[in-house]
Amino acid sequence: MIKRNITALLWDVDGTLLDFLAAEKYGMEKCCRDIGVELSAKMLAEYSAINRSWWEKHERGEATQQEVFTGRMREFFTLCGIDHIDYDSFNAHYQQALGEAAFPQDDSIRLFKGLSGHFRQYIVTNGSREAQEAKLKKCGFDRMADGVFISSAVGAQKPSKAFFDAVREKTGYIPGETMIIGDSLTSDMQGGNNAGLVCCWYNPGRVKLSEQASGRSLRIDHEIHDLWELLPILGADHISF
Numbered sequence: 001m002i003k004r005n006i007t008a009l010l011w012d013v014d015g016t017l018l019d020f021l022a023a024e025k026y027g028m029e030k031c032c033r034d035i036g037v038e039l040s041a042k043m044l045a046e047y048s049a050i051n052r053s054w055w056e057k058h059e060r061g062e063a064t065q066q067e068v069f070t071g072r073m074r075e076f077f078t079l080c081g082i083d084h085i086d087y088d089s090f091n092a093h094y095q096q097a098l099g100e101a102a103f104p105q106d107d108s109i110r111l112f113k114g115l116s117g118h119f120r121q122y123i124v125t126n127g128s129r130e131a132q133e134a135k136l137k138k139c140g141f142d143r144m145a146d147g148v149f150i151s152s153a154v155g156a157q158k159p160s161k162a163f164f165d166a167v168r169e170k171t172g173y174i175p176g177e178t179m180i181i182g183d184s185l186t187s188d189m190q191g192g193n194n195a196g197l198v199c200c201w202y203n204p205g206r207v208k209l210s211e212q213a214s215g216r217s218l219r220i221d222h223e224i225h226d227l228w229e230l231l232p233i234l235g236a237d238h239i240s241f
Helices: 020-034 041-059 065-079 087-100 108-115 129-139 161-171 185-195 227-234
Strands: 008-011 120-125 147-150 178-182 198-202 222-224
Touching (some): 041 065, 041 185, 065 087, 087 129, 108 227, 120 161, 129 147, 147 161, 161 185, 178 227, 185 198, 198 227, 222 227
Parallel strands (some): 008 120, 008 178, 120 147, 178 198, 198 222
């Protein structure tokens, strides 16, 4: 393992600092219940797959964020045979619900707080501005972070180099001394590759890289299954939490 002097950390939010699947379940159950629809486990799994496919389109530049919001709801409710849904109104309600649903992973709040002062820490996310700002505020990440970069505000999205160039312009981070930590191969790891960052793949499900077609050509410098496994990688075992 190559030892590097890491001075800055770029943190993904959904699926990394926060448990997105738990938030997704909370949000969809709440919003469907409010329109009189009982969301089954099968329906939730179908929505999750649809949502993931739409965000991947966004990452490839094939859909705007608004197209993701509307398209995923249209596809989901059409698949379920449920009509007379105002997709944009439902999505707006869903964004509010997601903002309420902040479920930290691996005691991430304590980890982030403890690393503050030792490393510059920035939030980098493709999520909606409304939902992300609410979640980050609820958990205190907005106050602890040295900067928060949400794609809709930046004007570009992960994994595009334009997104990371914008972050670098604002923060002055040095690519070889900056690590991105995230769960997504297509967004975080590909983005890190594009920007020349040190790439740490958060893989709590221990998915084999060979099973991820999009990840076969990626450079992944570190793989962790718990966020606290970062400490020895960063040489931060001495920090008191």
